[in-house]
Every structure is written in structure tokens, then in C-alpha cells.
Amino acid sequence: MNSANNHPLLEVKDLGVTFTDEKGSLQALIQIDFSIAREQFVCVVGPSGSGKSTLIRVLAGLLKPTSGEVSLDGIPVTEPRPGVGIVFQKANLMPWRSVLRNITLPLEINHIDPEEAASRARDLIDLVGLSGFEDWLPHDLSGGMQQRVAIARSLIRDPDLLLLDEPFGALDALTREKMGTELLRVWRARKKTVIMITHDISEAVFLADRVLAISPQPGNLRLDLTIPLKRPRAEEDRFSPEFVDLTHQLRQAIK
Amino acid sequence: MNSANNHPLLEVKDLGVTFTDEKGSLQALIQIDFSIAREQFVCVVGPSGSGKSTLIRVLAGLLKPTSGEVSLDGIPVTEPRPGVGIVFQKANLMPWRSVLRNITLPLEINHIDPEEAASRARDLIDLVGLSGFEDWLPHDLSGGMQQRVAIARSLIRDPDLLLLDEPFGALDALTREKMGTELLRVWRARKKTVIMITHDISEAVFLADRVLAISPQPGNLRLDLTIPLKRPRAEEDRFSPEFVDLTHQLRQAIK
Amino acid sequence: MKSWVESVRRIGFLLLSVVVGLILWQLFTTFSEIPSFIFPKPIEVWTKLITVIENGSLFYHTLVTLQEVIVGLALGLTAAIITGFLLAKSRLVERVLSPYIVASQSIPIVAIAPLLVIWLGPGILSKILTSALIVFFPVLVNTIVGLRSVPCELYDLMRSLQASTWQRIIKLEIPAAMPVFLGGLRIGATLAVIGAVVGEFVGADKGLGFLVNVGRGLYDTALVFVAVFTLVLLALGLYGSVVYLEKHLLSWQKRNGD
Amino acid sequence: MKSWVESVRRIGFLLLSVVVGLILWQLFTTFSEIPSFIFPKPIEVWTKLITVIENGSLFYHTLVTLQEVIVGLALGLTAAIITGFLLAKSRLVERVLSPYIVASQSIPIVAIAPLLVIWLGPGILSKILTSALIVFFPVLVNTIVGLRSVPCELYDLMRSLQASTWQRIIKLEIPAAMPVFLGGLRIGATLAVIGAVVGEFVGADKGLGFLVNVGRGLYDTALVFVAVFTLVLLALGLYGSVVYLEKHLLSWQKRNGD
């Protein structure tokens, strides 16, 4: 994925997803087309049930689309690929593993030395503010703490592409801002590409280069909005007329 | 609970909760004191892991506090009581029940006629925007849809006191606003008392009569802020200096 | 339409399964040197089958065993479910009872056969007891494991709704424990047949286990095979019923790996 | 310190359990009119126990049975786990194999005893086989049920991490299926003892099942009781090991109702 070729990192063409079971079928996504360049920070917003999680699952190679095609780095996505980090909407921690061992899981799978893995995990535990909880089991953590473990886990392989499904959903405003800032820092320092679902439009505008707005069922790309705000952005920018206008446009789009 | 006596609906005195297991103990809440009058709308904010969910569990009578006392309507709370509706941080749906039957569960427990129960549930399904999904299983719903089912379930008994643990956590901005407005409508029309945890400070200020801010570990009442904004409040109010000042105070309190 | 095709396919598989079995058997008896009073040929067994069907004795003995199995299964199931609930809830009950329960499982029936006869008489009761006894344990263990797998958040939910104990059991614990419980039932249903047969071996004058003994006594191995096949069909029938039940009760469960 | 108190309490309960049992037994034999060749008194059993311990025969026969049980359990377990994985993954394999598996379960051992003796000889092998056979099914069923209870979200997680099949098995399926699987093992461990004894009843010249037969043949009911108690202890020991394993492997599981 480090090859510096010209086509976009991710290309989605005429994507459609239909869920079918005995009772009938539901068109979750329809005719989605977009492409994402390397090192872009893209947020996806849309009403509940519009197919955002479904989109992430398709991009990750976890779900085969009913129609259309997704390609990553020019190669069609048929299964999960290395170099991609995912945070699911649920924390999806393994209840039998401690915080530390949940975070080192991806490295274990890559056969990385446990010592090394643990030390990298400890850095991330610091980052997400869970120092002291290394040996706790997921059961005994609060909802937000579980989500932070999942974020740390998605970062531990240092992936080039991050797919985040409402990663800050259960976080309070402050932690949320802190994590957002950290994410931006990591993104800029390590030259990652980020696709993040959020239900907070203001957060999307604040963080992203570009925001995709998905319409309610069947999910369709309603608006593809470039955010021209300069970086680094400050808290005060949220009250600038430009910011307010952008959020307003997005709100209109997903109504 | 309808008796119109003079003492507050809910009184919390010197509340403390400590979790103890083999590895050691963790002080989640310490010296919490407050009381809540009838028909008040109170929001609780605080950083992740500060003990907000723990507080709700104690108020609901699901967790015995390590020290201190909680009384509802003048009677000490030792177990869950009728007239209280709860939304947990996780949706906690029964995977084997359809949306409709998850929502009618509380009425089933009260031996209410199934026909009657179903019709009341249908109204609430409309309210939370899930018409058409009555017969779906929780598995096949999106995260936000699951949460909306849980909200409908908490309302079906028409409780006097609502305890809501981040009920809008997985909802997009628009649905969130819509649900907030609905909640306010229900609260005013039916004269309910609401205690709601949220991680969105602006939402707290927008909705509540009063916001309690809890400090990080061990959770302690840092600020008890009355929101003097007039009702009904409009979206524009969010940009009023008073509003901004209130949010700022709260931000400072939980830092 | 779709489920019709599905049914046909399923029956197809079963038939294929049986036909392959029969061919292997015929080949085996033809090419091995085992005499037919030790391992009869399919055709001999078939002839015997027709005979015992026509003279009604197969039907009679099957009915006896079926009765023992069903009553034993029902008894063992009831006892296991009740004990399972008690054990899953109370550590004290579990500590005091569990050694006795494991003990009761590992006592060979023949060792206490005279006692059984003295207490229960030589009739059908002792067979029901052996069947119930062997059903009891797997169902018990899976009831406990199933109950322990109920998510604690849902307990909180039920408590917050002031559900009575009975409602908690009916509306939460039973459905949540169902997948694991039905696994226990699968095992129990199959073992129930063995239990009844073991009881019949100790001393009986009717039932399929008795028929096996008669066949052995007369060196009529074809009869033994007929009786054994009937037992197998009985077990398959019970097992099939549990699988059918599972399909209906667990339709909500998402299957992985599909 | 805390766990030490806990251990003492546990042993206390066990002792209490045993003492209550002994007292009931003594009362029963004293007040009922059952003669001691049908139901001996505790003291007679105790005397016999001392005798067979001193002449070493108890030790010898226990070792034989233990060996059969352990090898049988290991064999049945291995087969069940492998088959369980295959059946949980492939519907085709399940459809073709499951009738045979249920069938193999419900065939009474005595009915195929001649074949067992002819193929495996009168030695220890046939007992290992009966033990393995009876262990197989409960472990198989619980392996399948356990695997089906793995949350599909975690499958997605493992896939997204490009885990190999082997890693998925080791790091996800085994730990997630563990609670239900260990339930199967509890059942299997207890049944393994029965299996070996059933095998010994068919024909053996050593082992605790043989000792039971000798005791019965000699109307030495005290000896029967000694052998049965040893069997019970064996089963309890195996069961206890599984419970111990459970305690360590499942410490992450929150217990409800505590």
C-alpha cells in the first residue's frame, strides 16, 4: 500500500447491498460511488439505519456487496487485507482477555514478540487514558473505557487505512475531543488514511478533509462535501460562520 | 409516587460505591449528595469511567451502595421499584424477541392484555421511527435502531421517573435532536421526572433544568448547575452567550 | 417452495447415507470370513425383519421400550431441570449435592440390581429408573451451563422491571439457556434409549433389550440385528425430534460459518 | 489468606456431605430389615476395604480401570473435538455423518460384544473403546453447541485481523466455546467411568467392574460396595479435575446469581 501510484487509494463503484432473508429483503445501500485519495481524512454521516456500518463492513472486506465493486490500491477487495485497522460500532472485546491482551491480539496474530507487543500496547493504553487498567477484564470496564480499548487495538498494527465506526460514540465530550486530537496527530504524523463514521456532524466537520453524507434507507450518497477549513483547527473555529454553514449543509443533506 | 408531599422525589445522601475483587478495590463513587424534586429534568455529565452508570444503577436499586443512602419518595431504595423506567448504556435487548415483543416485555410482566400492549408498543415504535421493523430481530438492526428499541421499551409503562444512561449515544445528530424533543414533550405532557446521563454537554444544557457534573475517579459531585434558560428552547439558543457560558462552566468542572 | 426443495435434499442425504451403509455392509459380509451367526448378511436381516413385523412381536417389544424411554426421559428431564435450577442458583446446594449426583451417575446399575428389584419390582419401573438416571446428568450439566451463560445485563433488566422469579425463569432464563439446554437434551434423548436397554439386560421379559438377549440366546443374530436397528431408529427418532425442536426454538440464533 | 479459608470451607462441606451420607447409611441398615448380603453395614464395608487395600488387589484393579478410563476419555475427547469442529462448520458433513453418530451411540454394547471380543480380543482395548464411545457423544454435542455460541461479531474481528484458520480456532473458538465444551467434558468424564465398567462387565479378568462381578458372584456385597465406592471416587476425581479446570479457564466468566 506504500507504492506511490496515481490512482486513488480506495474506489467504490456503483455499490449496492441488499439483505435478504425468509421474511423479505431490505435494500441497505444503493448506487454508492466515491473514491478516496491517500492520506485523506474522511468522515461519513447519516441517520441511524442508513447503512453506514454496512458500508464500513464492505470497505473492510467483511461483507460481499450485492452489486458494484470496491477496490483498494487498485485491487478488488474480496476479503480483509493487512494494513487496515478497524473499530467496530460495538467494542467487540474478547471477554476472557484482559485489556492488555485484547490490545495485543492483532500483534499476536502477526507473531510479534510478546514483550515488544506488550510495550507497544502500554503506549497505546497511555494514549487512551487507561493506565492502571491493563489487567482488568472488559466486564469490569465502563462503556467508554471498552470503546477506548477497541480504539487502542485498531491502532496497534500501525495501519495505513483506518476504518472507524463511531469510535467515540460512548465517550464524553472531553475524552472525545482528546481522542479526536490524538487521532489527528497520529494521522498527520504517520500519514494514514482515515474513514470515520460519526453521528456528530460538528465533529465530522471539525476533523475531516471531506464529509460524505448518506441518506436514509436505502442509503445513498447525498452529499460529498469538501471541508476547506485550514489546519490545525481550534475549538473556536466551531463558531466561525464557515463552520456553521458547513454543518448546516450537512444537516440539510441527511434530513 | 403520585402523592403530593413536600420532600423531594429522590434523595441521595453521602453515597459511596467501591468495587472489590481479588485484585484489589476501586472507589467508583464517593460522598455524593443531592436531591431531585418532582418533575425536574436533570442531566448528569462526567468523563468516561467516572461512575455515571454506577450512579444510575444505584438509583435504580440494582446495586447496593457501599455507603450512604438513596431514598425515593421518602422510602429507602433497596430494590427496583415500579414507576421507574430505565434505559441502559447497552441496548440490552433479548435476541430471541422481535422488536415489538422486546418493547411489550414490561407490559407482559404486568400481565397487560397482549392486544392492548401491542397497540401501545406500535405507537412507541412510530415515535422512535422504527415502523416497518416490528417483526425484526435485534441482530438485524443497526446500533442506533437497537438503542431506539430500548428507549421505546423504557417508555411503555409510562413511568413517573425515567433513568436514562446515554440513551442517544449511538444516534446521529438529527435523530438525536428528534428524540430529545420527543423526550421533552413526553416529560412536559406527562409530568415525569427525568435523570439522564449524556456525554454531550451541549445536549445536557439544552435539555435539562439542572446538570450535575461528576469528576473523574473517584466520582464526586463537582458541580450542581441550574440551567436558567427559558423553555421552550430553540436550536438557535445554543449560540446564545448564556448557553455558551453554561457549557463552558461544565467543561471546566469535569476537566 | 424453497423449504420443499430443502426437505427433498435432506431426505436425499439420509437415503444416500443409508444406501452407502448397506453397500458397505454387504461388501463386508461378502468378503470377510465372518460366519453369518456372528455377522449376518443384509438379506437375512431383512427376512427376519419381515417375520417379526408380521407376527407382531417387534411392534410389541418396541412399544414396551418406547414407553420406558419416554417415561424415563420425561422423569430424568424434569428432575434434571429442577435440580439444575437449584444448583445454578445456590452454591450451598451445589456443594452438598454434587458429590451425590456424580456418585449416582457412576454406580453401575448391575451392582445395585437386587436393590432395584426389591424396591421397584421386576417390572417396567426399574427400566424407567435406569433410563431416567442416565438422562439426568447431561441434561443437568447443560441446564447449569446454560443458565450460567445468561448475560447478567439481562438479569438487571428483568430486576428493573420487577419481574417475579417465575417470570424471570419463563421470559429470560429458559429462552437464554435454551441453546445449551437443547444440546443436553440431544445427549439425553440418545442416552435414554441406552438406559432403558441396560435396565432390560439386567432382567426383563419384554422390550427390545430383551429381544436382543433372546436373539443371542438362540444364536439368531439376524434377530439381534433387527432389535438393534429398531433401537437405533428409536434413538434417531428421538434425536430427530430434538433437532426439529431446536430448529423452531432457536431460529433466532444466527449461525456462524454459514 | 482468603482463598485458604475458602479451601477449608470447601473441604468442610465435602466432609459434611460424606458424614451425613454415612449416618444415613448406618441408620438405614440398622432400622430396615434388609440383610447385609444385599446392603451391608458401613463397618463391614470398611473391614473389606482394609483387606483389599492390604492385599493390594484394590490398587491393582483400580489401576487397570483408571488406565481404561483415561485412555478412553482421551480417545473419545479427541475424536469428539475433531468431529465437532467438522460438523459445526459443514452442513454436508453433518447430514451424512449424524445418523451414523447417533446410531453408534444407541447400539447396546452387549449386542456387538462378540464382534468386539473377536476384533479387539478380551483385553483392555474393548473397554477403552466402550469408554471412548460413551464419552464421544456428549463432548461432540457440546463442542458443536459451544462453537455455535461464538458471537459472530468476534468472527468478523478475527477475519479483519487476517487470522489464519488455526489462529481463529486457538484464539477465538476454543476460548469462546470453552464454557459449554467443559460442560460436555464434565458429562464425558463421568460417563467414561461407566463406559469402562460396561466394557468390563461384558468380559474381563481385571478392573473394578470385574471386581464388582467377583463380589456379586461370591455374594460378597461388601466387596461390591468397595469396588463401587472406588468407582465413584474415580468418577468424582475426574469430575473434580474438570471443575478445577473450569475454575481456572473460566475465571473470566461473571457468575450470575452470586
Next chain:
Amino acid sequence: KSVEETPPELTHIRLPMGYIPNVQYAPFYAGVEEGFFAEEGLEIEFDYSYETDGVALVGANELQFSLVSGEQVPIARAEGVPIVYVLAWYGQYPIAVIAKSEQNLKVPQDMAGKRIGLPGLFGANYVGLRALMGYAGLEEKDLILESVGFNQVEVLAADTSEVIVGYIANEPVQLAAQGYDLDVLLVSDYLDLVSNGLITNEITIAENPDLIRRMVSATLKSIQFAVENPDAAFQHCFKYIEGLEDADQEVQRQVLESSLALYQIDPYGYSSPQAWENMQKVLLDMGLMKEEINLTEAYTNEFSQ
């Protein structure tokens, strides 16, 4: 049908037979059918549970009678089971060792070094074998004993064992029917041992000797009838033995003939003191009994005369 005809005052007797329904019990079946038991006011219910269970139940006075193999009586009495042998059913000990003729088993000494298949190290088969070994001066280390369960016919046919131990009336007949040439050594040709018979318990002897007299008398009449009318006796078996009509008639008839040859007919039901002495000696040698018992309490010929 006989049950329907019986008047209600008949004494009900549950009789453990020690084996499954078999033509060797033809006299009993005939006795019931011909009304010999009803004449004595007895109604018989056949019980096919294990032999040792029958002994224990009679000993506990749960039942009054059981049909058992001779060696069970001293063994059980040595353990304090108060049973008494009141009628000899077979005159000779019914155990034989059997081999295919190529094994050349002509005298008991020929068993040396052979693999001997027997059900297990208990019961009549084992006692009979040990009696023969004792006669031949063989010890257990001189041959290989294999506990094969009740599968002697199969293991001999499959050559898993070279020699088997079995009932005279059963295994040799079955094997011969399968076309094998056999050498058969009868235990009774070398040693007189107490054979199968009817037992009761001391309480019944003391309290209800009349019941025993009636039982014994009916049994003797039945034996006599069977010996004199083997065809009729065989016909009566069909009602009691499931699947007999489908089994090999000739073989079954052969089993009956061999059994008839064993019945104690001269004098009917008598067991000789010498046989009891011999039996006790064998059992003591084998270690199946630890010490001698008073044999005169173990049996009586009083009822059979």
C-alpha cells in the same frame, strides 16, 4: 390363557430362572401348561434376571424359590445367605470344555498351554473348568484364561480362543450345528458335582414347608412329563420363547435332547452328599470359599423323596 383359568386362591410364585427363556426350561413350561403347578395351587411367573440376583432375593426372603447352579449354594451360604437347596434339576454338572477337533482335546491334560475362553472368572463355567483342571493337575499358570463374556461360540468359531467352556446343552450343540467337528470333555465324566437345582430359604422351610413340598412335587411331575413326552414339552416352549419358531428347529430340538439327558431322574430330584463334598472341596481349592460350611444345612433331599 392358563392365567385366566386359574382360580384366585393360587399362590403366586415368581421364579428367577437364571437365564433368558430357553428350551432347557421346557419342563417348567410344560408343567405350567399341563397344569401340574395349578394342581398344587401354584401360579408361576418366570423371571429372567441374573442368577445371583435370584439367590440374593431368595436369601432375603423377598422370593421363596429360585433356580440356580449348584456351586452358588455353598458360596452364598459361606457369605451368610440362608438359602437351602431342595431339588436337583440336573443330575450332572452341565459344564463342558469344547474345542475344534484339530486341537486334539481328548483328556483334561490336553488343555495345558491352550487359550481358554470362558465368560469370566465366576459362575458355573469357571467352577467346572477349575474342577477339570484340578483333576488334571493343572494350575492357572499352565494355561491362558481369557474372559470373553458370553461369546464362547463366536470366539471358538473365529479361532480367537482354542478351547471354550460352556453348557453341555448349549454351546456344543450350536457349534455342531454350524458344522464344526468338536471334541467335548464333560466335567461330570471326571467329577461328581452338585448341579443346577431349586433353592428356597430357611424361613420358608421353617414356616411354610408345605409350600416347598407343593413346589417340588409339581416340578418333579413336570420333569417326568418332559422326559416322557419330549415332543409335547417342546411344543409348549413356543408359547414362552420368543422367536423360537423362527430359530433353527433342529438345533433347538437338539438343545432340548441334551438337556433332557441331564435331568436328575433316578431318583428324581436327589442330590448326593458326595457331590456336595466334591463341590465344597473344589470351591475351597479355588478360593471361592474361605472356610468349610456345614453342608447338611445347605441342602435337603427331604422334599424330593
